[in-house]
Amino acid sequence: AEKKYGPGASDTEIKVGNTMPYSGPASAYGLIGKSIEAYYKKINAEGGVNGRKINFISYDDAYSPPKTVEQVRKLVESDEVLLVFQPLGTPSNSAIHKYMNAKKVPQLFVATGATKWGDPKNFPWTMGWQPNYQSEGRIYAEYLMKNRPQGKIGILFQNDDYGKDYVKGMKDGLGDKAKTMIVSEQPYETSDPTVDSQIINLKSSSADVFFNVTTPKFAAQAIKKAHEIGWTPLHLLNNVSNSVGSVLKPAGLDASKDILSTAYLKDPTDSTWDNDPGKKDWLAFMDKYFPEGDKTSSFTVYGYSVAQTLLQVLKQCGDDLTRENVMKQAASLKDLQLAMALPGIKINTSEKDFFPFEQMQMQKFNGERWELFGPIMSGEVGS
Amino acid sequence: MMLRRTIETRGPPAAEVAGMATPAWRVIVFVLGIVVLATIPFVLKNFYIFQITLAVIYAIAILGLNLLTGFNGQFSLGHSAFYAIGAYTAAIMMDGFDISYIWTLPAAAMVCFVFGFLFGLPALRLENIYLALATFALAIAIPQVLKSSLVEHWTGGVQGISIIKPDAPFGLPLNSDQWLYVYTILVAVVMYVGAHNLVKSRTGRALIAIRDHPIAASAMGINVSLYKSLTFGVSALYTGVAGALGALAISFVAPDSFTFQLAVALFVGLVVGGVASISGTLFGGLFVLFVPNIAEHFSKGLAGAVYGVILLLVIYLMPTGAAGLVRLIVSRLVQQGRASGR
Amino acid sequence: MSKLLEARALCAFYGATQVLFGFDLSIEEGGITTLLGANGAGKTTTLRALCGMVRTTGDIRFDGKAIRGRATEDIVRLGIAHVPQGRGTFSRQTVEENLEIGAMTRSGRAAIDADIERVYGYFPRLMERRRQQAGTLSGGEQQMLAVGRAMMLRPRLMLLDEPSFGLAPLIVEELFGILRTLNQTEKVSMLVVEQNAALALDLAEEAYLIETGELVTSGPARQLRDDENIRRAYLGY
Amino acid sequence: MSAPAAVAIEVPRAAARAMTAAPLIDVRDVCVRFGGIVALDCVSFTLPERELLGLIGPNGAGKTTLFNCFSRLYTPVSGDILFEGQSILSRPPHRIADIGIGRTFQNLALFRTMSVLDNVRVGSHPLGRSDFLSNALKLPWTVREEKSLADIAWELIDFLDLGEVAHRRVADLPFGMQKRVELARALAARPKLLLLDEPAGGLNHTEIHGLGELIRRIRDERRVTILLVEHHMSMVMSICDKVVALDFGKKIAEGTPAEVQRNEDVILAYLGTTKK
Amino acid sequence: MELFLHQVLAGLATGGIYACMALAVVMIYQAIDHLNFAQGEMAMFSTFIAWQLIQWGLPYWLAFGATIAISFVAGVAIERVVLKPLHNAPVLSHVVAFIALLAILNSAAGFIWDYTIKSFPTPFGNGPLFEQGLMSKHDGGMIAVTLLMLAFLYLFFRHTRIGLAMRAAAANPESARLAGIRVGWMTALGWGMAAAIGSVAGMLIAPVVFLEPNMMLSILLYGFAGAVVGGLTSPGGAVLGGFLVGIVENLAGTYIPVVGREMKLTIALFIIVAVLCVKPSGLFGRPIVTRV
């Protein structure tokens, strides 16, 4: 076919832009950016995609929306990238949302689970990636309706869009029963040193279901504190914070026993996957291209997987590397099974469906590792 | 004898403090500056125009901080709060009430002045360290307040507000980045001239007198509390106008845009530009905008560390800021000139 | 008698501005020397130069050892106490703490306590105010405190910058008596800067007269005192 | 105690109204305490216009404290200070300069980073009325105001012979010169009453003599009433019209310089043997 | 009522964290007459060192002691290397240097040890201190150690001459030099001690909040708040202030409807500012009078 190039693409190279919080309070996520970078190093070393090297340009936005705008404009207007990939954070992506769509530059596979990223009608240039928070909230609600219809739910949530999306999903899922079932909602700020006070309030609200919507550090604190004060509710922990290595272990494996959560990617510390070829590949990649990376962190798996997704899109693009075609191919991923995604959980997109991952499976922590159970579920929001 | 000396020393006002640039110098610098500013929108890419616009906006915010901290001696680590209030005032007016962006600046100015003045009242009782803490607390608190459910209706909560970048009026052949640049420069000129006039006036001297010796200042008939509160208000006004401009430039406001990191950045800009220097704030604005990018260029993982090292080096090289360094160099040159002239 | 302190070709600078222009100065062991000069002549600067508080060139020796360029605190630790112009009160500390600070280089609790009592003996006013925040003392009281603080060091040499500044006549008289006693009984050498030239020349054995950073004349104090011309031209009495 | 005091107050007031030459200042039974310390103990005196009163006393007698009461930095626990017949105690500190009371400070309270000229111009603050807005806009009338303030400042700088250092930072000047800057600053608001706290500190004999002359000239040419605190007896005795001596906060003597100089209490508490 | 008690006790426990940090803040304030904004990051870095030592197999208490020693030396070194060149610079430049230090330490810790949270062992055991689990053994131990450090600091400042010398050097360096006090070394000693106290604070705090490079950002603010409420010049006041902040924050979060939950930090800070307006030098600070 005839070769077609948009900005940032040529016979030899494809420019992919990205912003990440490498500095500042959210710098933990920087690991995702570094994993992606390492992965494309590997791809380039192995010959690139359709003979073109991927030039991954990643800038620090310090998790500050104005900085994101500046950096993304630099990517688009100065570096002239083909697409902006995986910018991280809801506020950061909100800040560039209109700009990207006005400029008609793909804002692809954003690193946030808010629902607004799957709105092809109004924002045809923006697409999410991970299962959205609301869907996940609904999955837990569904579980509760089935298994604990009389439960009294106490919620701990981060007081931002992230936490609120989960709570909304849960409430939507519970429907009319939300009012009676939810007995206490305790927000916390990322600037709070601890969530002890909130946990005590939850306990004293006599909740027997604990919906824990937190980021890793606070999840660990909450698990530990609940255990310490002898509160033993049915504990639902959101996916973002269910890493065994970086949350449950620090919190205490004992204290983490019987926690329920959901998954769509494989936990890197889970010995179940030790003989899984996907994990072996991942380990080989980590050893060779990202030896300093943390192998217990789910962020490296996340970065690896999302990078693979883009790779698939670029492969599908073939020699038509225009921005339009990138979006078109991104919206036509069919049953893509990523190496580190749970078996059976596949990526599907279409012109109307801008939610690549929509399925999750529930799992229970047995004191050592997660045990998957039940069917593969999807929360069905927005699609 | 007496008369001769009087005439000699009275001289032109520009030479007032020994070692300052001569008027000829200043005129050249000024004209050059205008020429550079005027050509920028026609030779640079939009993106760079946008960056310079942002730098100027930060410079205005730093200028506000400088009026308070540099000239009046009230330490603030909380100016992100006023920047935020200015930005939100603009965003809410444009998004919620469909008011033209033109009106957002005076409104932001007024709102911030009132907030600043009111905050300045209790701040009167606090001395430097304590004041720093109180303002720092303000910086920490403001994002929380902005997303609280009490005001969510107006502020859009954590989602923030998107606004539309204004286009050039009167069919001027400028795109929105160019127009915003021109607009910002116009506003900046007004703000800088105002600040310059203020500092060189009776009021300005009163501000500095309060900084140097508050007891003596009040014995000279200066109403210290009133001036301090008013300075707080004016300072907030400047920073608020910058915030409103910033909201236009970024076209988006959200609580996360105005964390204490912004306050710290403004403070850093103030010091590296030069405490109690008006033109130094321009350097401060450029520093705040560009140095993090430079730091990142060296190393991703250690961006923060590189930034810190650059900051330390800058402080070592110019402990009194860019303005201090320039002053030193000029006075050296003048001295040398005198020595060789003899 | 030997020279306790000797300065040769002493120059001093504030930034790029030169203030002292290379004069020689020496202080006899056990003697009292006075340094006179009009306003802005550089007297304070000379004392600061001897203590390493301003940038200097030239040569300064204390007890034969070169001390120019050394840190102020090291010079002080050799036994040089300086009563600075402006008094240098630790205004947030109490009067007694101020005196304690003066003895910071010494050890021996008992001796220090005895010396504090001695200072209180010289200046009963300080005794009354011992627990008061020193910054709230009256000007003259602070001056007494500054002299007392210097005594607490048990110095070999005292540099006194206008010790009578702000003191009531009666106290001035007493102070000079105290200085004389210290000099005679404890062999403390002194360099006294004074505006009250008559008083200083009475106290001192040697005198130096400087003008805009340069030496005008020096010699035995009596000689200066009796030189009508000098008195008229420089000392003004 | 209170009844006679009330009577005592009534009488001079009636008398003052009767006489046209009312005292410019009238200090009435002023007491100041700091915790247990009695800094001023019922001090009273009056001073007619254009007179020069010397306030003497040992260190810590309360002289500066009295000045600080005038400046409203301290508030007496009892007593009153009248200026032109009106109590000043209800005024805040910054409203003292504008009724015509200027002062210098014993330990220098200059604006250290400012030039001599600017220090003096700050002194004339009460004469202006420009504010933040008018100054920022540089309205024409503020330009005129600036000019007239500058003229006042230059006139004083010349008067006190500070022309050569007018643009220097005050902190870099020798002590004696800084004292003169304070004097210029205090005069810049055209005060009716000038409070001088040890202006001769750090000056030598000739300079003190010159200063004495200067103070007299200030009183005569500028029609200023002066309250002078000084330990240099030669100066106090030669230029003052009247002297008040304090000790431990109490007035121990009042009278002409000669009278006070002979007063036994004053000699014992203050002068010692070196009467000059 | 039970909830109230729970919250007060929990407030006391978190207050212990703040109090720990507040002590370090007071220490540095006495030594440099200013707040050190890098104090939190210094404590964090020290805690990482302790963690590393424990990972390498050192027993807890050995690592604890070694970390204190290392931190002390490092604190002295930071003063000598980073801040000494700035001795003549204006104080605002110092603050910028603190900010630079903060950025460097934070970023370096992230680079070396990455940002995933790490559990840090406690020497006091993990179980609850009382039956109802109102306070854990660790909380109790932390409060005890805080009080011990308080006693040490109190003795140091009130009853040793070196404490007086340090305050003198901070308050009036020029005069201090004239008294023969080695001002530079006093400042360095102050930094060393502050770093050492900070390291103890960090090691006590880490088991509760988990170890990661950003763990101190907000705790330092609370430490400042505690120190300021209590009075920056009074170690006892600072500790009390720390506890007070912890309790007030919890009670505000629990009992003030709507805004309390969302803005408990804001409310706590508001209360602090209000306290300062009434008592500008803190609840227990000595008021300083300036006169002319």
Ligand SMILES: Nc1ncnc2c1ncn2[C@@H]1O[C@H](COP(=O)(O)OP(=O)(O)OP(=O)(O)O)[C@@H](O)[C@H]1O
């Ligand atoms: N910090 C400074 N920076 C620049 N110049 C200074 C500084 N301090 C003093 N000078 C200058 O040095 C010269 C000598 O000052 P110095 O204080 O030594 O005089 P002095 O003889 O002690 O006078 P005084 O009797 O007033 O105390 C003066 O001309 C003064 O202007």
Ligand SMILES: Nc1ncnc2c1ncn2[C@@H]1O[C@H](COP(=O)(O)OP(=O)(O)OP(=O)(O)O)[C@@H](O)[C@H]1O
């Ligand atoms: N704010 C204060 N707190 C406590 N005591 C004070 C305060 N102000 C002054 N004093 C005390 O009051 C007394 C009078 O002080 P004042 O300054 O008036 O003395 P003075 O007569 O001016 O002495 P000098 O001649 O030494 O200047 C002094 O003993 C001083 O210690």
Ligand SMILES: [Mg+2]
């Ligand atoms: Mg001198």
Ligand SMILES: [Mg+2]
């Ligand atoms: Mg006095």
